[in-house]
Amino acid sequence: MLHGLRMAKSSPALQFKVLAECPVTKARTSLMTLPHGTVETPVFMPVGTQGTLKGLLPEQLEQLGCHIMLGNTYHLGNRPGIELIKEAGGLHNFMNWNRSLLTDSGGFQMVSLLELAEITEDGVKFKSPYDGSECMMTPEHSIQIQNTLGADIIMQLDDVVSSTTTGPRVEEAMHRTIRWLDRCIAAHQNPEKQNLFPIVQGGLNPELRKACAKELIKRDTPGFAIGGLSGGESKDDFWKMVHISTDILPNHKPRYLMGVGFAEDLGCDMYDCVFPTRTARFGSALTFTGQVNLKHQKFKNDFTPVDPECPCSTCKTYTKAYIHAIATHETMACHLLTVHNITFQMRLMKRIRESIKEATFVEFVRNFMFGLYPSKNYPKWSQDALNAVGISLL
Amino acid sequence: MRRMSNFVLDSLATSSSSSSRLGRWTVSSSGGETPLSVPTPAFLVHTLGGSVPHLTADVLLQHVFPEQRPPLLVSIDNCATFVDSVAQFGSGIAKFAGLPQFPVFLSPHNPGKKVLPSGYNIGESVALWGRRGKTALTVAEHQRIVAAFKPQFFQTLSDYDISSTSGLKRMKKSTTRTLEFLDKTTSGSSNGADLFATVELGWFKVDGEEANKTVKAMLTNKLDAIKGFIISGQGLTCAEVYLSGSSGRMIPEGVTLSLSPNKTEGQKKGPMNNKKRTQMDTEKKSSLNSTPVEDKADEDDKSTDSTKTSDLDYAAISEVVALLPAHLPRYVPGPLSPYEILELVLLGVDLFDSSWVTASADLGHVLVLDELTKYFPDGHEVKINNESLPGGKNGDEGTNSSNETGCTISIKDKKYFSDFTPLSSSCSCYTCRKHTKSYLNHLYATEELLGPVLVMIHNLTSFNTMMATIRHVVKKDAGVSSQTESSTSSQESLDRLKQCLKPC
Numbered sequence: 001m002l003h004g005l006r007m008a009k010s011s012p013a014l015q016f017k018v019l020a021e022c023p024v025t026k027a028r029t030s031l032m033t034l035p036h037g038t039v040e041t042p043v044f045m046p047v048g049t050q051g052t053l054k055g056l057l058p059e060q061l062e063q064l065g066c067h068i069m070l071g072n073t074y075h076l077g078n079r080p081g082i083e084l085i086k087e088a089g090g091l092h093n094f095m096n097w098n099r100s101l102l103t104d105s106g107g108f109q110m111v112s113l114l115e116l117a118e119i120t121e122d123g124v125k126f127k128s129p130y131d132g133s134e135c136m137m138t139p140e141h142s143i144q145i146q147n148t149l150g151a152d153i154i155m156q157l158d159d160v161v162s163s164t165t166t167g168p169r170v171e172e173a174m175h176r177t178i179r180w181l182d183r184c185i186a187a188h189q190n191p192e193k194q195n196l197f198p199i200v201q202g203g204l205n206p207e208l209r210k211a212c213a214k215e216l217i218k219r220d221t222p223g224f225a226i227g228g229l230s231g232g233e234s235k236d237d238f239w240k241m242v243h244i245s246t247d248i249l250p251n252h253k254p255r256y257l258m259g260v261g262f263a264e265d266l267g268c269d270m271y272d273c274v275f276p277t278r279t280a281r282f283g284s285a286l287t288f289t290g291q292v293n294l295k296h297q298k299f300k301n302d303f304t305p306v307d308p309e310c311p312c313s314t315c316k317t318y319t320k321a322y323i324h325a326i327a328t329h330e331t332m333a334c335h336l337l338t339v340h341n342i343t344f345q346m347r348l349m350k351r352i353r354e355s356i357k358e359a360t361f362v363e364f365v366r367n368f369m370f371g372l373y374p375s376k377n378y379p380k381w382s383q384d385a386l387n388a389v390g391i392s393l394l
Numbered sequence: 395m396r397r398m399s400n401f402v403l404d405s406l407a408t409s410s411s412s413s414s415r416l417g418r419w420t421v422s423s424s425g426g427e428t429p430l431s432v433p434t435p436a437f438l439v440h441t442l443g444g445s446v447p448h449l450t451a452d453v454l455l456q457h458v459f460p461e462q463r464p465p466l467l468v469s470i471d472n473c474a475t476f477v478d479s480v481a482q483f484g485s486g487i488a489k490f491a492g493l494p495q496f497p498v499f500l501s502p503h504n505p506g507k508k509v510l511p512s513g514y515n516i517g518e519s520v521a522l523w524g525r526r527g528k529t530a531l532t533v534a535e536h537q538r539i540v541a542a543f544k545p546q547f548f549q550t551l552s553d554y555d556i557s558s559t560s561g562l563k564r565m566k567k568s569t570t571r572t573l574e575f576l577d578k579t580t581s582g583s584s585n586g587a588d589l590f591a592t593v594e595l596g597w598f599k600v601d602g603e604e605a606n607k608t609v610k611a612m613l614t615n616k617l618d619a620i621k622g623f624i625i626s627g628q629g630l631t632c633a634e635v636y637l638s639g640s641s642g643r644m645i646p647e648g649v650t651l652s653l654s655p656n657k658t659e660g661q662k663k664g665p666m667n668n669k670k671r672t673q674m675d676t677e678k679k680s681s682l683n684s685t686p687v688e689d690k691a692d693e694d695d696k697s698t699d700s701t702k703t704s705d706l707d708y709a710a711i712s713e714v715v716a717l718l719p720a721h722l723p724r725y726v727p728g729p730l731s732p733y734e735i736l737e738l739v740l741l742g743v744d745l746f747d748s749s750w751v752t753a754s755a756d757l758g759h760v761l762v763l764d765e766l767t768k769y770f771p772d773g774h775e776v777k778i779n780n781e782s783l784p785g786g787k788n789g790d791e792g793t794n795s796s797n798e799t800g801c802t803i804s805i806k807d808k809k810y811f812s813d814f815t816p817l818s819s820s821c822s823c824y825t826c827r828k829h830t831k832s833y834l835n836h837l838y839a840t841e842e843l844l845g846p847v848l849v850m851i852h853n854l855t856s857f858n859t860m861m862a863t864i865r866h867v868v869k870k871d872a873g874v875s876s877q878t879e880s881s882t883s884s885q886e887s888l889d890r891l892k893q894c895l896k897p898c
Contacts (some may be wrong), residue, residue, distance in 0.1 A: 051836065055843030057453065057824065080811070080836045087812055088832060096828050301482050313452040317492040321483065325476035326443045329525060331843055335450050 011222030026267030074109035090150030170203035235381035280337035312343035413742035438467035444491030486544030505727035556596030
């Protein structure tokens with residue numbers, strides 16, 4: 001099912017080549033070449049919020065097969081600050097991570113973390129967390145910061161609205177996002193080296209989503225992101241919005257589903273989520289049969305590895321009993337589970353990619369879901385979403 | 395198969411100003427592979443819960459000890475919650491903790507602890523203090539744990555509740571009970587592990603005569619069974635502290651201890667409540683980490699300031715060493731700085747632990763041995779010119795601070811904010827090859843987990859280098875070295891070494 005050689009020519013900094021497509025669903029596996037290397041998609045991008053991935057050496061991340069990770073503009077803009085990163089020669093240099101990076105616009109954190117963040121046509125007005133003075137984050141400013149950070153993929157500043165918001169505010173935000181995209185494009189100093197992605201908004205309104213996507217497509221950007229869907233919306237609504245968006249977005253460009261760690265079947269290529277790393281720090285390991293909460297007493301004398309088939313160093317060296325013994329006491333427990341959970345995500349993605357190439361994606365999904373729900377009590381929204389793309393579960 | 399543990403003295407110092415020794419300690423690993431030869435003076439690798447703090451096994455093996463196998467210092471107090479699991483596991487603590495390649499030295503207490511509550515060694519047991527409060531350890535229980543953990547060496551129990559303000563009655567109790575523990579332990583099974591006998595420094599501060607008699611009793615009756623000595627109590631304060639709640643957990647360090655039980659709810663007094671209470675010394679308090687850390691009531695003290703005046707009791711340690719036979723190794727546990735270690739080597743101590751390194755990683759105190767390696771390249775195997783690291787002003791010297799503050803720098807200091815040089819220009823560890831002071835400064839400012847990981851890698855590597863250098867100078871001092879190109883006398887070398895490691 002090779003797709004051929006249609007490539008996005010709109011960016012000198014990104015080549016996207018679809019290798020195979022699932023004949024039933026919208027899933028596809030591709031190669032995305034960025035200035036810092038090639039990434040196989042679908043890809044899970046771990047989140048290295050403050051210029052580090054929670055206790056792992058950059059070398060360990062490389063060894064785990066990670067080719068792209070995220071940095072958060074808002075956090076890095078605060079500490080260590082843009083001037084320092086500029087002096088260091090960019091974020092890659094500062095962290096000594098030589099593979100690809102993606103930064104967000106900073107907008108989401110501001111709105112979710114700061115009090116009195118007020119959105120105006122100019123930008124996001126907020127109070128500085130340090131001295132309480134009034135600051136403004138404009139689309140131009142966000143791009144300027146991201147240009148300095150130097151990530152391979154950067155995000156537009158969008159008018160983020162909570163997915164539980166309804167009413168005219170949603171439409172207002174959608175239109176403003178499009179206007180802000182144009183300002184971001186105009187402000188972008190580095191299109192040769194950095195790819196600016198727009199973000200499809202529109203809340204849970206199908207018409208707004210379609211309208212937004214259509215407008216964004218006109219701007220001929222190297223790829224697209226789907227935003228506003230990692231909050232408190234119900235899963236039923238969530239998958240429908242993704243589905244609608246990917247139906248409209250062009251096939252030959254990558255799609256990044258922001259803040260979500262799954263939904264490959266709906267045609268997205270890139271994912272990020274703090275869940276695998278965060279849950280590791282709370283003592284939970286991810287496996288193909290579900291989550292394993294190692295703090296539970298039942299693992300006290302379980303001398304087997306977390307996953308006997310997992311090739312990670314944690315599973316090769318440590319037992320559940322030992323991780324149980326030190327979980328939450330020693331920072332090392334976090335590292336052990338972070339290594340395992342990232343490995344898990346990498347293995348999962350690899351299996352997905354392989355199955356798409358071998359035209360066995362549907363079987364893969366069925367077996368995967370069955371592994372998680374052996375008594376077949378699948379969540380309804382999963383069933384609906386999968387049915388919508390032609391997969392019926394076991 | 396009987397496990398070997400031989401300590402061979404290669405040389406004794408020839409100069410009158412030092413009693414240092416070079417030795418070779420042959421130890422086997424729990425894997426039963428060929429025995430390892432550990433050159434002394436040496437350090438045991440401090441662990442918590444059986445693991446080197448912040449470092450997973452693969453990081454430890456890849457980046458700190460790719461070939462060396464120094465013995466791990468494992469402490470029962472911070473493993474108390476999972477002793478049963480280790481027993482059931484059946485293959486010993488090293489394997490349980492993912493480090494089967496390393497020999498293990500099992501001590502009752504974490505040497506990083508600087509304060510232990512007084513008044514809880516009663517009956518036939520010794521009080522250990524861990525995460526869940528007090529564990530009372532009898533000899534029988536101790537032997538059960540030794541059998542489960544399968545260390546190559548273990549330390550006998552001692553009644554540590556002794557300080558300069560103790561009365562003679564307490565002194566007598568402490569020495570008598572400690573001798574009893576030794577007696578019972580040596581007559582029981584040691585499971586092939588070698589026994590190190592514990593001598594309490596505190597005895598010598600209360601009643602020197604009785605202390606002498608006690609040590610002599612050990613030497614007379616039990617010498618066959620003893621394979622080394624631990625000179626315990628250095629830097630330890632045994633104080634009456636209030637315990638919170640029914641779990642008996644110690645109040646976090648640095649919180650002002652109240653003498654009046656009415657001030658705080660739910661507190662229990664120690665059993666000796668009719669005795670004169672001692673408030674903790676203000677001097678001691680100033681060296682404690684003054685930030686109370688919630689949920690870490692029994693965590694180690696974290697002072698590793700190499701600029702503070704040492705409170706090492708050299709006189710007492712000397713006195714003990716003088717009583718001990720030359721052919722057995724001596725270990726002084728505790729978070730000793732490089733300078734203190736050197737001083738103790740000169741007094742004739744052979745073994746130490748890296749609890750100082752553990753504390754320094756958490757505090758962001760970085761060992762910088764540029765001066766040392768400049769003068770003693772032999773003590774350090776690989777001389778490397780660090781490629782210029784990515785960064786701004788990497789052509790500059792960076793902030794040359796190792797002269798200012800002795801051999802450590804505090805990476806949290808603002809002056810390193812935009813310093814793009816490596817932690818140490820003469821170190822070839824992962825941290826120094828890949829990262830800058832600026833990045834480390836950022837990691838500590840943001841309290842990121844990677845900070846202590848990187849500093850641990852660097853500090854352990856540097857500590858290792860430091861030990862090798864100390865051995866090199868001791869070798870010279872003993873006239874063993876056959877370096878012909880060296881023109882400095884051994885005394886000059888010693889002075890220089892002291893200068894490099896000296897706190898300001």
